[in-house]
Amino acid sequence: DTGVSQDPRHKITKRGQNVTFRCDPISEHNRLYWYRQTLGQGPEFLTYFQNEAQLEKSRLLSDRFSAERPKGSFSTLEIQRTEQGDSAMYLCASSPDRGHAFFGQGTRLTVV
Amino acid sequence: GESVGLHLPTLSVQEGDNSIINCAYSNSASDYFIWYKQESGKGPQFIIDIRSNMDKRQGQRVTVLLNKTVKHLSLQIAATQPGDSAVYFCAENTQAAGNKLTFGGGTRVLVKP
Numbered sequence: 001d002t003g004v005s006q007d008p009r010h011k012i013t014k015r016g017q018n019v020t021f022r023c024d025p026i027s028e029h030n031r032l033y034w035y036r037q038t039l040g041q042g043p044e045f046l047t048y049f050q051n052e053a054q055l056e057k058s059r060l061l062s063d064r065f066s067a068e069r070p071k072g073s074f075s076t077l078e079i080q081r082t083e084q085g086d087s088a089m090y091l092c093a094s095s096p097d098r099g100h101a102f103f104g105q106g107t108r109l110t111v112v
Numbered sequence: 113g114e115s116v117g118l119h120l121p122t123l124s125v126q127e128g129d130n131s132i133i134n135c136a137y138s139n140s141a142s143d144y145f146i147w148y149k150q151e152s153g154k155g156p157q158f159i160i161d162i163r164s165n166m167d168k169r170q171g172q173r174v175t176v177l178l179n180k181t182v183k184h185l186s187l188q189i190a191a192t193q194p195g196d197s198a199v200y201f202c203a204e205n206t207q208a209a210g211n212k213l214t215f216g217g218g219t220r221v222l223v224k225p
Contacts (some may be wrong), residue, residue: 004155031211042201042215043156056212091155095211100146103155 002026004104006092012110013082020078021107025094032075033101034067035091036060043091049075082111122220131189133219135202138183142204146213147176147187149198156201159187189221197223 005024013019025032030051035043046065047057051072061067064082069075079086089108093101125131137145143164148156162169162176162185169176175188185202199220203213 033212035213040217042203042217043213045212045214048212093155100158100161101211101213102158103148105153105155108153 004092004094004102006090006104006107008107009105010108010110012112015084015111016081018078018080019082019109020076021090021092021109023075023077023092023094023104025073025075025092026102027073029094029096029102030072031095031097031101032069033093033095034075034077035093035103037089037091037106038087046077079109082109084111087111122222124222124224125192127194127223127225128191131187131192131196131221133187133189133200133202133221135185135187135216136183137185137202137204137216139204139206139214140183141206141208143207144205144211145176145178145185146203147174147185148201148203148215149196150201150218151198159200192221192223194223194225197221 007022032049034046037043045058046061047067049069052069064080067077087110089106091106093103095101146161147159149159150156160171160174160176162178167178173190177186199218201215201218203215205213
């Protein structure tokens with residue numbers, strides 16, 4: 001499978017715990033994006049990398065959120081001190097410089 | 113901020129009929145538009161895209177129409193099949209925004225056998 005891969009698919013955590021998600025993009029894609037989606041809504045942009053450089057962060061990305069793409073390949077999204085409002089589907093996507101984004105299957109986070 | 117606007121109705125369609133899903137956008141600077149299909153528990157799947165220098169583009173069983181005058185985008189699905197049942201999102205971006213997509217809220221399509 002050469003699509004965008006996300007791990008884990010599901011995560012249940014207690015409020016206050018830290019969680020980390022991983023995204024492996026399509027290998028030849030320079031651009032990598034993180035989105036968050038809540039039930040019944042469209043995905044909301046969180047952040048975007050061009051190779052290893054994080055070029056844009058949404059105001060949705062509070063100080064508790066951090067994303068990295070250290071070698072310009074895979075990316076991680078960490079949420080510290082999780083809150084119930086963080087419960088959502090976290091989607092990763094990648095794209096070439098021109099062309100549409102390909103999405104992964106997402107990581108569903110439930111904070112209890 | 114400006115965003116793609118899409119109400120979240122449910123479109124019920126008989127198998128074999130054509131479906132039309134509409135989307136209004138507000139950012140006049142948008143120059144690239146995409147339709148995605150999302151099935152339950154899965155990530156969005158690309159269907160078709162169109163750039164602002166075009167007003168129509170056809171794929172396999174799908175057609176996207178773009179009316180820049182009224183900032184309207186539509187997706188037509190011909191001969192709708194049970195496998196077309198999903199939530200459909202339109203999304204827009206501007207090249208200056210680095211391919212960052214702004215999504216609407218989605219339309220659920222239910223195909224009745």
